[in-house]
C-alpha cells in the first residue's frame with residue numbers, strides 16, 4: 001500500500017485520528033490537505049490522550065514526516081501552541097513540513113466570522129469560529145489573501161497587510177459599527193514572530209511530495225471533517241469551506257488522486273453532527289442523550305455537545321460514493337452496546353416518495369423522514385473483542401447491515417479508544 005487515504009464519510013468526528021494513528025507505522029509520510037484548526041482528532045495510546053487539531057496524527061509517531069499541505073488554512077499561533085502542548089505531554093514531534101502555498105488565518109478572519117455568524121441568528125452555520133470560512137473566502141477571492149510564503153518577504157508582506165487590513169476594517173465596521181478594528185502594525189509584528197518560529201518547517205510541500213512519490217515512499221492522506229461537510233458535495237450551506245471529502249486530496253496536496261491505492265472511509269456506528277443544518281436521524285430523546293454520554297460526544301475543538309442519532313446509510317453511502325472509498329472502518333461500536341434494539345436509516349421519505357439519494361437541496365433534506373431497519377442490540381460488553389468471530393452475533397449483524405447499505409466491505413471495527421481496541425479484518 002504505497003499511497004493510502006483516510007476520509008470521514010459523515011459530518012466529521014468519525015474518529016479518523018485513531019485509524020490514521022493505527023496506520024502511520026506503515027507510512028513514512030502523513031499529509032493533511034484541507035481545513036485548519038477547526039478539526040479535532042483525539043488519539044489515545046499508552047494511557048495518554050492527545051488532542052490534535054491542525055497537526056496530522058503522524059506527528060505522534062517518531063520517524064514519520066508530517067505534511068501540512070497547500071489546501072490547509074494555517075493559523076500559525078494555533079500551530080505553535082499545539083506543538084507546545086504535545087511536547088508538554090512528553091512527545092517529541094516528528095519532522096513537520098508546512099506548505100508555503102497554504103493560506104494564513106489572521107485575527108480579522110475570526111472577527112469577521114464572529115459578526116457574520118451573529119448576524120445570521122437562527123440561520124447561523126454554527127461554525128467553529130476559527131476564521132476558516134473567511135480565510136478560504138479570501139483565498140478564492142484572491143485580492144485579499146496572504147499565503148505562508150508571503151510572510152518571508154517582509155516588504156511585500158507589510159505592504160500587503162496594510163492594504164488588506166484597511167479593507168477589512170471597512171468591512172468590519174460596515175457589518176457591525178461597534179466592531180473593534182484591527183491594527184496592521186501589530187499583526188505584522190505578531191506574524192513575523194510566528195514566521196520566524198516556523199521557518200524551518202516551511203517549504204514547497206508539493207515538490208517534496210512529488211519527489212517522495214518518485215522515490216516510492218509510502219504516503220498517507222489524512223482527511224479532516226467529513227464528506228457531508230464538503231463545500232461542493234456536502235449539505236450546503238451547512239458545510240465547511242473546503243473539499244472535506246476525498247475530492248479534496250488532489251487540489252489540497254498537488255498529488256493526483258490516481259496514485260492513491262487504497263481509500264479508507266471512516267464511519268461512526270451512529271450519526272453525529274455539530275453546528276446547524278439538517279440531520280434526518282437525529283434523536284431528540286433519551287436514546288440521543290444516552291449515545292452522547294456513552295460516546296462522549298462533545299466537540300474536541302469547541303466543547304459543544306454533538307447532535308446524536310441513528311446510523312444514516314443514505315447520507316453515509318453518498319459520502320462513500322463521493323469520496324470513492326474502497327472499504328470502511330466502523331468506529332465506536334461499543335457505544336451502542338447497552339441498547340435493546342438499534343435502527344439504521346436505509347432510505348428517506350420526502351413528500352411521500354421513498355429515495356436512497358441524498359437530496360442536493362437543503363430544503364428537501366430538511367423534509368426527509370428516515371425509513372428505518374430495526375436490528376437487535378447485543379447488550380454485552382464488546383470492548384475486549386479482538387477478532388471478528390468473537391463479536392456477539394447481533395453485533396456482527398449490525399456490522400454486516402452497515403456494510404450492505406454502504407456497499408463497501410468493513411475492514412476495521414473499533415470498540416474502544418485505545419490503539420489495540422480495534423478489530424482488523
Ligand code: IMP
Pocket residue numbers: 011012013038039040125126127128129130132133224225229238239240241274275276
Ligand atoms: P467551520 O469549518 O468552522 O467553518 O464550520 C462549518 C461547519 O463545519 C460547522 O457546522 C462546524 O461545526 C463543522 N465542522 C468544522 N470542523 C469540524 C470537525 O472537525 N468536526 C465536525 N464538524 C466540523
